[in-house]
Amino acid sequence: MSPPVPARTIALSLSVLVGCGSPDNRGEADDELIIAWPASREPASLDGHIEPYQTAWLIDYMIADPLLIIGPDGEFHPALATAWSSNEVADEWTFVLRSGVVFQDGTPFDAAAVRYNVERILDPATRSGEMAAHVGPVERVEVVDDTTVTLHYAAPWVTVLDAFRRVPIWSPAAAEQWGIEEFDRHLVGAGPFLLEEWVPNDHVTVRRWDGYGGWNSIAREAGPARVERVTIRFIGEEAVLGNVVRTGNAHIAMNLPTAYIDDYRDAEGFSLLTGYQAGTGLQMVMNVRRPPFSDLRVRRALLYGTDQQAINDLLYDGHFLVSDGPLNTVHRCYREGSADTYPHEPETARRLLEEAGYTDRDGDGIREAYGVPGVDDGTPLRVRWTILDREEMGEAIQAQWRPLGIDVAIEIVPGPVQLEMVNARDFDLIYERQRSPDPMLMDMLWNSAHDVVGGWAWTGFVDEELDGMVSRLREIPDQEMRCELAREAQRIIMENALMLPTLSEPIFYAVSDEVLGFELASEGQFYFVHNVELPRTH
Amino acid sequence: MLAHYLARRLTQLGVVLLLVSVAVFSIMHALPGDPVQLMLSGAESGSVTPERQEELREEMGLNDPLPVQYGRFLSGAATGDLGTSVRLRQPVLDLILDRLGSTLALSLGGILFAVVIGVTTGVLAALRQGSWIDGFSRLLAYAGVSMPLFWLGLLLILMFSFWLPWFPPAGSEGWRSLVLPSLSLGLVSAGVIARLTRASLREVLVEDYIRAAWAKGLPKRIVYLRHALRNALLPVLTMLGLQFGAMLAGAVVTETVFSRPGLGRLVVSAILWKDYPLVQGIVLFMAAMYVVVNLLVDLLAAWLDPRIRDGAPA
Numbered sequence: 004m005s006p007p008v009p010a011r012t013i014a015l016s017l018s019v020l021v022g023c024g025s026p027d028n029r030g031e032a033d034d035e036l037i038i039a040w041p042a043s044r045e046p047a048s049l050d051g052h053i054e055p056y057q058t059a060w061l062i063d064y065m066i067a068d069p070l071l072i073i074g075p076d077g078e079f080h081p082a083l084a085t086a087w088s089s090n091e092v093a094d095e096w097t098f099v100l101r102s103g104v105v106f107q108d109g110t111p112f113d114a115a116a117v118r119y120n121v122e123r124i125l126d127p128a129t130r131s132g133e134m135a136a137h138v139g140p141v142e143r144v145e146v147v148d149d150t151t152v153t154l155h156y157a158a159p160w161v162t163v164l165d166a167f168r169r170v171p172i173w174s175p176a177a178a179e180q181w182g183i184e185e186f187d188r189h190l191v192g193a194g195p196f197l198l199e200e201w202v203p204n205d206h207v208t209v210r211r212w213d214g215y216g217g218w219n220s221i222a223r224e225a226g227p228a229r230v231e232r233v234t235i236r237f238i239g240e241e242a243v244l245g246n247v248v249r250t251g252n253a254h255i256a257m258n259l260p261t262a263y264i265d266d267y268r269d270a271e272g273f274s275l276l277t278g279y280q281a282g283t284g285l286q287m288v289m290n291v292r293r294p295p296f297s298d299l300r301v302r303r304a305l306l307y308g309t310d311q312q313a314i315n316d317l318l319y320d321g322h323f324l325v326s327d328g329p330l331n332t333v334h335r336c337y338r339e340g341s342a343d344t345y346p347h348e349p350e351t352a353r354r355l356l357e358e359a360g361y362t363d364r365d366g367d368g369i370r371e372a373y374g375v376p377g378v379d380d381g382t383p384l385r386v387r388w389t390i391l392d393r394e395e396m397g398e399a400i401q402a403q404w405r406p407l408g409i410d411v412a413i414e415i416v417p418g419p420v421q422l423e424m425v426n427a428r429d430f431d432l433i434y435e436r437q438r439s440p441d442p443m444l445m446d447m448l449w450n451s452a453h454d455v456v457g458g459w460a461w462t463g464f465v466d467e468e469l470d471g472m473v474s475r476l477r478e479i480p481d482q483e484m485r486c487e488l489a490r491e492a493q494r495i496i497m498e499n500a501l502m503l504p505t506l507s508e509p510i511f512y513a514v515s516d517e518v519l520g521f522e523l524a525s526e527g528q529f530y531f532v533h534n535v536e537l538p539r540t541h
Numbered sequence: 542m543l544a545h546y547l548a549r550r551l552t553q554l555g556v557v558l559l560l561v562s563v564a565v566f567s568i569m570h571a572l573p574g575d576p577v578q579l580m581l582s583g584a585e586s587g588s589v590t591p592e593r594q595e596e597l598r599e600e601m602g603l604n605d606p607l608p609v610q611y612g613r614f615l616s617g618a619a620t621g622d623l624g625t626s627v628r629l630r631q632p633v634l635d636l637i638l639d640r641l642g643s644t645l646a647l648s649l650g651g652i653l654f655a656v657v658i659g660v661t662t663g664v665l666a667a668l669r670q671g672s673w674i675d676g677f678s679r680l681l682a683y684a685g686v687s688m689p690l691f692w693l694g695l696l697l698i699l700m701f702s703f704w705l706p707w708f709p710p711a712g713s714e715g716w717r718s719l720v721l722p723s724l725s726l727g728l729v730s731a732g733v734i735a736r737l738t739r740a741s742l743r744e745v746l747v748e749d750y751i752r753a754a755w756a757k758g759l760p761k762r763i764v765y766l767r768h769a770l771r772n773a774l775l776p777v778l779t780m781l782g783l784q785f786g787a788m789l790a791g792a793v794v795t796e797t798v799f800s801r802p803g804l805g806r807l808v809v810s811a812i813l814w815k816d817y818p819l820v821q822g823i824v825l826f827m828a829a830m831y832v833v834v835n836l837l838v839d840l841l842a843a844w845l846d847p848r849i850r851d852g853a854p855a
Contacts, residue, residue: 204802239797419574457591
């Protein structure tokens with residue numbers, strides 16, 4: 004006879020474990036807001052002076068108010084500065100600071116503190132990449148009085164407001180005490196929450212600061228935040244991220260994977276928020292240095308031959324935004340006419356390819372080059388689609404271009420390989436995405452002066468008019484004039500078909516109805532928790 | 542005799558670690574990508590000029606010739622200094638020690654599940670050959686070997702976090718967060734251990750000294766546990782040392798699926814960001830840990846079985 008099965012033991016063990024389970028999966032403090040982030044969004048450092056990623060600044064927003072913010076309406080609003088102005092040429096910027104503000108360590112916030120923060124960012128020892136580039140070539144920071152500070156620039160710097168809405172203002176005393184290497188675990192600012200702990204690869208927790216005076220325009224009350232704690236959990240697995248709100252393990256999931264949208268849309272007890280990110284969208288840059296894209300007709304043929312709306316509907320149920328130019332449709336400098344430049348006209352695409360010398364003579368459905376400069380006769384028209392992920396998008400393009408006689412080879416490569424390919428200028432169509440509500444990114448991406456290793460102008464197109472136009476984006480402070488320049492630059496780029504606009508990926512948030520007061524900023528990756536309440540827990 | 546054995550193994554350890562250091566350094570530098578450019582590639586608006594990138598590269602010592610960089614890495618490692626992470630800007634050794642506890646807890650939890658499930662099933666299968674428990678142990682072995690770890694992890698999350706909300710699907714707080722990741726790691730090894738225990742115990746049970754024990758009229762419990770199982774578990778012990786390496790490798794996947802902080806996730810992100818010092822440091826550290834654990838297992842086996850330390854066939 005077989006020995007008795009240890010079934011009773013197993014059942015007993017399970018019942019003990021069940022008994023230990025909590026009905027509330029969050030199982031944390033009562034008044035704790037839990038936000039799940041994809042692990043890939045975890046910054047390397049929480050110090051926004053150093054870390055080049057938005058997510059660090061998003062965490063910093065809870066701990067340190069900046070001088071100003073971009074509100075949900077897309078406009079600049081006061082935070083620690085109450086007013087700002089520049090001289091006519093935009094090389095002197097003055098901020099009037101809020102009085103009576105102290106940092107979380109009790110030290111005063113004043114003009115000297117702002118000077119310290121600017122100098123810290125620009126100090127080579129800080130090794131700040133992105134933030135130092137945003138702050139720009141400050142020659143001198145003048146403390147006019149306790150509540151007035153003037154930045155003197157070496158050259159006109161028109162993006163100061165966009166820069167300083169990102170800069171967390173840290174307590175100089177705390178930053179000095181901990182030094183560059185240690186400070187990101189001991190952040191001290193003048194924001195609504197105190198940094199409690201950061202366990203890398205696991206979570207960040209902040210605790211309400213009772214000394215907060217509601218100094219940020221977004222705060223509805225002149226006092227502390229309402230929620231006791233906020234914890235951001237970094238989730239490594241997409242399937243888990245997609246379910247954590249539904250199963251009660253988190254209140255909010257940021258960057259909800261597209262596959263899980265339907266689980267939350269119109270679902271009782273949840274809402275689905277959608278944030279959009281101004282910038283380029285998921286654009287595919289064309290390498291115009293060599294065939295086939297050295298020929299404008301081929302480049303235009305691709306644009307005429309692509310139906311992005313169909314791809315959006317097929318792959319993403321229409322949830323993404325269709326882009327039709329170098330700046331996506333939610334960018335304030337978007338050019339309206341871009342949508343009409345290349346309507347979906349497969350016949351026009353075929354005609355252009357024929358004119359460019361690409362014909363299918365062997366009848367295999369793929370065109371071959373005949374009489375194309377620099378290409379052996381009979382060479383099939385094959386283009387490489389190089390991207391980091393979203394293979395499905397490449398496959399949809401493959402399906403749309405195949406009837407045109409174009410063979411698409413999809414290359415899914417990791418980031419390092421992509422950069423190596425760019426450095427070697429070894430690509431046909433390659434993914435490039437930048438995010439910013441400021442049109443300055445047009446200069447970085449399309450000015451041929453930045454067509455160097457480490458630069459971001461990859462296409463190889465050189466045009467004096469375009470270069471001059473985007474360069475001026477660095478000099479003109481007037482926002483409307485800058486947008487006009489950017490729109491004109493977009494026209495040139497589209498006329499020359501230098502890139503294939505695809506889609507803009509929104510940022511989806513699954514939010515439990517237990518959460519009140521959660522607000523998205525005008526940029527999808529940013530949100531505010533200043534006014535969040537969890538009424539269920541009271 | 543044992544001292545001589547120990548000295549020989551320690552020398553081998555040094556050689557292994559040296560070879561590992563050469564291999565990981567070479568591979569990391571042969572891979573495409575520049576750490577500084579990668580660090581900034583996902584930055585939001587591409588504002589960092591190539592000149593500034595070059596300055597950062599210089600400041601981080603990435604422009605030095607490779608032999609100089611390797612020499613710096615090796616001499617540092619010899620004194621316990623594994624360098625500073627390019628991306629995280631913290632000493633590599635501190636980063637490793639910060640996460641070591643979590644990975645060790647996971648690995649030891651995995652070993653615990655593997656031993657409890659594997660040995661129990663293996664013993665029952667050996668004693669009841671051809672029974673359903675024997676079939677189950679075979680099924681367990683096949684499943685453990687063939688089922689991808691990430692898939693097993695997701696199934697456990699689905700069952701025990703989402704359907705039955707008993708354990709958290711992510712995180713590292715409290716013992717409950719350790720159960721599912723340890724179980725998924727342990728199940729992979731449990732099958733192998735079960736089959737090995739079964740085979741080994743079957744062999745031992747027909748040995749003369751077991752017959753002698755029966756002839757003396759010893760109770761079943763004494764014969765099975767004291768005489769048979771004790772000897773049958775020697776190969777299992779060796780296997781556990783090897784499985785510890787599998788646990789460390791499995792931690793890379795398990796920590797990602799269960800969103801646990803640990804060496805596995807740290808090394809994955811370090812590789813993606815081409816953080817040379819961090820990858821080199823972690824690989825060297827893990828290799829050392831693996832070799833040391835196996836050395837300890839061998840020493841334990843040698844201590845338990847004089848035939849091993851005397852060089853006689855076991």
